[in-house]
Amino acid sequence: xxxxxxxxxxxxxxxxxxxxxxxxxxxxxxxxxxxxxxxxxxxxxxxxxxxxxxxxxxxxxxxxxxxxxxxxxxxxxxxxxxxxxxxxxxxxxxxxxxxxxxxxxxxxxxxxxxxxxxxxxxxxxxxxxxxxxxxxxxxxxxxxxxxxxxxxxxxxxxxxxxxxxxxxxxxxxxxxxxxxxxxxxxxxxxxxxxxxxxxxxxxxxxxxxxxxxxxxxxxxxxxxxxxxxxxxxxxxxxxxxxxxxxxxxxxxxxxxxxxxxxxxxxxxxxxxxxxxxxxxxxxxxxxxxxxxxxxxxxxxxxxxxxxxxxxxxxxxxxxxxxxxxxxxxxxxxxxxx
Ligand code: INS
Numbered sequence: 001x002x003x004x005x006x007x008x009x010x011x012x013x014x015x016x017x018x019x020x021x022x023x024x025x026x027x028x029x030x031x032x033x034x035x036x037x038x039x040x041x042x043x044x045x046x047x048x049x050x051x052x053x054x055x056x057x058x059x060x061x062x063x064x065x066x067x068x069x070x071x072x073x074x075x076x077x078x079x080x081x082x083x084x085x086x087x088x089x090x091x092x093x094x095x096x097x098x099x100x101x102x103x104x105x106x107x108x109x110x111x112x113x114x115x116x117x118x119x120x121x122x123x124x125x126x127x128x129x130x131x132x133x134x135x136x137x138x139x140x141x142x143x144x145x146x147x148x149x150x151x152x153x154x155x156x157x158x159x160x161x162x163x164x165x166x167x168x169x170x171x172x173x174x175x176x177x178x179x180x181x182x183x184x185x186x187x188x189x190x191x192x193x194x195x196x197x198x199x200x201x202x203x204x205x206x207x208x209x210x211x212x213x214x215x216x217x218x219x220x221x222x223x224x225x226x227x228x229x230x231x232x233x234x235x236x237x238x239x240x241x242x243x244x245x246x247x248x249x250x251x252x253x254x255x256x257x258x259x260x261x262x263x264x265x266x267x268x269x270x271x272x273x274x275x276x277x278x279x280x281x282x283x284x285x286x287x288x289x290x291x292x293x294x295x296x297x298x299x300x301x302x303x304x305x306x307x308x309x310x311x312x313x314x315x316x317x318x319x320x321x322x323x324x325x326x327x328x329x330x331x332x333x334x335x336x337x
Contacts, residue, residue, distance in 0.1 A: 003288055004031035006066035008057055008081050009073035010044035013095060016273050017070050017284065019047045024281055028288040032065045034081075057081050061088050068092065068291055070284075074163070075172060076100040082108050086115045091291040093284065095124040097175050097311065098304025102326075105308040109301050118336040122287050122296040123304045125179040127237075129286070130279040132250035136241060137184050139248050146244030148185060150222050153177055156236040157229040158270060159202075166207055169227055170314035174213055176237075177225050178310040179299065184241075187219035189310050191324050194317040202230040213314065216322075234268035235275050295337050302334040 005028050007018050014035070021030050030048035034057055035041035041053045054060040057069070061084060068091040071081050075097045082099075085092050086108070098121075099105045112120055127133050140148050155173060164172070182188050197210040210228035217223065238251030255267030269275040283298065290297035306328065313323040 003028040003291055004065065004067045005029065006032035006034055006057070006060045006069045008034040008069055008071045010035040010040040011072065012273065014072035015044050015047070016280070017072055018044050020281060020284055022048055025285050025288055027292060032060045034060050057084050066090065071095055079104045079108060082121070083111055086111045086120060089116055089120065092121045093124060093287045094121055096179070097171055098123060098301055098308060100171060102305065102308040102312050105305040109305050112301050113331070113333050119296050119300045119334055121301040122290070123299040123301065124283065125176065125299050126276050126279040126283045127176055127180045128183060128298065129282040130276060133180065133184070136239065136248055136250050140184060140241065141186065145246040145248060148221060148241060148243055150242045151181060151185065151239055152242065153223065153225040153239045154236060155225060155227050156231040158232050158234055160229045164229070166318070167315050169207070169209055169211060169229065171311050173229065174225060174227050174314060175307060175311055177213070178307045178314065179303070181215065181223050182217070185217055185219070185221055187217040187221060188327065189325050190216045190218050191322050192310070192313045192317045193322045194314070197226070200228070200230045202232060204230070234270050235272055236268060237275060300334050300337060302330055
């Protein structure tokens with residue numbers, strides 16, 4: 001029988017996951033849409049035949065309407081959903097970030113260990129399910145291009161919503177690089193430094209960006225990330241890996257090619273929803289399959305806590321200087337997945 005999934009939050013990402021689970025994922029249905037806003041809640045039900053609408057996770061649990069939950073609210077609202085879901089031992093796919101800071105992430109990890117004898121939370125760091133990221137990781141691990149010397153990344157958004165604040169450059173956006181860079185390079189982040197690039201006149205008043213984030217990994221590799229959220233033209237996430245014997249590039253535009261008026265063009269994405277659509281599909285399908293086996297298949301909450309510590313260093317680095325990332329020892333509990 002199908003896994004009955006409650007999707008919490010029916011904004012851009014939540015609505016996309018509801019449509020995905022209904023139309024493309026096997027072994028699961030959306031049984032509940034949990035969303036305080038009635039307009040968004042009822043709109044989302046259009047894509048989830050048979051689902052019930054609830055305004056809180058507590059109500060959905062009390063009605064025995066869900067076997068598992070996908071959390072797609074903004075990061076600062078994750079903890080109040082995670083704690084009751086953990087108390088019920090529900091399997092959880094939680095969108096990034098785990099929570100808004102490291103203290104609350106640690107509380108979640110502790111609640112998970114208290115509630116269950118194995119991990120219940122998988123984190124939605126979808127880049128790991130992107131075919132090009134996976135291939136780059138293989139190239140690095142195999143040594144086929146020689147030794148990895150550096151990673152040069154760009155993370156560009158056309159614009160961001162009104163609710164996007166300065167700390168979110170790190171906590172909501174660079175958080176992806178803080179996850180995926182150690183996964184690619186096989187080494188943790190030792191320190192972070194931030195430089196302010198020349199201000200983009202398109203940047204909202206409240207934001208000081210674009211920024212250049214410089215990281216040093218434990219193994220000495222340097223990583224630079226251009227984080228730019230007012231680039232207008234489209235959505236672009238790309239990385240170049242520099243090796244002793246060559247280069248590898250991922251995330252290049254691969255859309256439709258057009259010729260007109262003396263120029264040649266390739267269509268670029270405008271949103272993460274299309275750029276990472278295939279990765280989200282693989283991520284959710286693998287999570288549903290893992291839940292059926294009583295496990296998870298992707299980054300866990302402990303990893304989310306580590307990333308939260310790296311985010312904390314990143315936010316401190318806004319004030320200047322090189323900031324060390326606090327290192328922590330992984331509990332054996334997290335090897336049970
Ligand atoms: C979004 C999402 C995107 C990222 C954006 C972020 O929440 O995580 O993948 O590119 O910067 O604001």
